[in-house]
Amino acid sequence: MIVQGLLIILGIVLVIWGADRLTEGASGIARGFHIPEIIIGLTIVAAGTSAPELFVSLVSALKQTPDLAVGNIIGSNIFNTMLIVGCSAAVAPMAISPSTVKKDIPFAVAASMLLFILCFDDMDSPHLWGNELSRSDGCVMLLGFASFMIYTFMEARKSGQIQKKEEYLGETVQKEPADYGRIWRNVGWMIVGLACLIYGSNIFVDGATYIANRFGVRQSVIGLTIVAGGTSLPELATSVVAAYKGKASLAIGNAIGSNVFNILMILGITATVCPMRIMGITIIDLTMMLVSIGLLWIFAYTKYFVSRSEGILLILGFLVYMCWLFYLL
Numbered sequence: 071m072i073v074q075g076l077l078i079i080l081g082i083v084l085v086i087w088g089a090d091r092l093t094e095g096a097s098g099i100a101r102g103f104h105i106p107e108i109i110i111g112l113t114i115v116a117a118g119t120s121a122p123e124l125f126v127s128l129v130s131a132l133k134q135t136p137d138l139a140v141g142n143i144i145g146s147n148i149f150n151t152m153l154i155v156g157c158s159a160a161v162a163p164m165a166i167s168p169s170t171v172k173k174d175i176p177f178a179v180a181a182s183m184l185l186f187i188l189c190f191d192d193m194d195s196p197h198l199w200g201n202e203l204s205r206s207d208g209c210v211m212l213l214g215f216a217s218f219m220i221y222t223f224m225e226a227r228k229s230g231q232i233q234k235k236e237e238y239l240g241e242t243v244q245k246e247p248a249d250y251g252r253i254w255r256n257v258g259w260m261i262v263g264l265a266c267l268i269y270g271s272n273i274f275v276d277g278a279t280y281i282a283n284r285f286g287v288r289q290s291v292i293g294l295t296i297v298a299g300g301t302s303l304p305e306l307a308t309s310v311v312a313a314y315k316g317k318a319s320l321a322i323g324n325a326i327g328s329n330v331f332n333i334l335m336i337l338g339i340t341a342t343v344c345p346m347r348i349m350g351i352t353i354i355d356l357t358m359m360l361v362s363i364g365l366l367w368i369f370a371y372t373k374y375f376v377s378r379s380e381g382i383l384l385i386l387g388f389l390v391y392m393c394w395l396f397y398l399l
Contacts, residue, residue, distance in 0.1 A: 078273075082274060084266045085125065085301065088121075088264065089263065091260070093121070095262075098253070099253055126297060138279065141291070141297065143185075145355075147332055148391065150325040152362045153306070156385035174326050177218060181330050184210070203345060205345055291396075
């Protein structure tokens, strides 16, 4: 039991460190070829912070533990919206831009609604026993993700960020050729990071599955708590530090962006590669995910501001939900 606990901790460390190395390596390669920073941020960095959830969920599905995979995503989104945003607002009240309130958060709400619809096709049942996230469901989510990325790039180009950066880099490319030695070093870091992600995900999922079986805990509860909390640690650290430094837009954008990536990209890829039959996730879990993003939308929409008291309320809501899960044990 102690060994399995240590393996879970080791798995979390390897997954987080591997995601960081993979992201840094990919970003270094992109900069070496003079790719605009806005493109790097919208794609490589965003995907890198979601890499722990992707690999853990994918490995869970492949190991025939679908409730760990789905619970990881639902739990991570609740963790992001209620605990991460709540802690960030409690540290420093956050001003929210109108574009985030009117465009980004609604997209996260739509993604959550889509997952609810795809998961739940028997409204007479208090659980989702036997319902499946099929390959066609995965394709629908991936189409939604493609739409989100196209929209994001169009907004970035409309704001002039990409064009200005391209013009600036056009001059830079002529003066500073790519450093291929550094690029190959970054390729090496990407390979190391990917290896750590794969190995760490395997031992993390094995350890979590062992604990669930050893104590008779539902895999869904493990996924919604231990697995979701472990894979969301990078977002928690990033958002709280950003809020403390007065960068509220980065803190809220990190949480909202991760929610969209988690559902549309991660579950989309996972369901497409390995369809998942849900056994332990309940309508309460899905409803909590919807309520959490809905609360954030309401708080942000009223005054384009999330106050310290609203942040504390989000934290309390998260603690109540955690108490409910452990009460079911």
